[in-house]
Amino acid sequence: MNAVSKILATGILASTVGMAHAVPTDLADLKADDGTTTLFSQVAAGEYSDTGASYVELTDANSVNDDVTAFLLFEFAGFSEDNAFGIYDMNSFNPNDVGSTNILEIFSGSNSPTSDLTVSFDVNAGTAELNGTTANIGSYFGFYLERSGTRFYSDASLNSAGTDMALMYDVAGTQNQGMFGSDILVAFEDVLDGDMDFNDLVVGVSDVKVVSEPGTLALFSLGLLGFGLARRRNKA
Secondary structure, rough: OOOOOOEEOOOOOOOOHHHHHHHHHHHHHHOOOOOOOOEEOOOOOEOEOOOOOOEEEOOOOOOOOOOOOOOEEEEEOOOOOOEEEEEOOOOOOOOOOOOOEEEEEEEEOOOOOEEEEEEEEEEEOOEEEOOOOOEEEEEEEEEEEEOOOEEOOOOHOOOOOHHOOOEEOOOOOOOHHHHHOOEEEEEEEEOOOOOOOOOOEEEEOEEEEEEHHHHHHHHHHHHHHHHHHHHHHHOO
């Protein structure tokens, strides 16, 4: 296993007229959050539904380093030149900490389609590095879209009024060209109280899987702790 995580931006910028032709066929399989309409109104009923997840986990972390490939599949937004995309640590990131070291920008609005970026993950150290910038990001992380200093997170609890600004789809095993072998897709809305069509930024990521909500993980951890204490008492 080499020491890189590849983030490949292969964006499609579309006008309103050309949008239907610009959407890769497999993106037509994505349902909107209500489960009844599609992510893109121009296509028929979808196959994949929003998982409701907020975070992903590295699935190939069997050594010190890990590889993750992500694809900017679609971007239909008037703010596309201003939008930035990145990842943040699930367990340590604080959105109120302006100088947080637990967040890493992957690409910005200036990145053109077919941009190829490489991120290195050190699993043992819990860090991710890109172009000399290192962030404290471990095996569990979320995604964000940022515009003009305002960030929208894949975890709705971090957004204003708890608004869900991202949908996450489990498409593992699809292996078709439109999704480029992605395991999950994350689809962002970039305007609070906007049209909520979630097609402003659609990114596919391989070698990750969706994880339970933080509260569930916390309860699981407490359960393990309680189990451990009980075993210690029994041995005493």
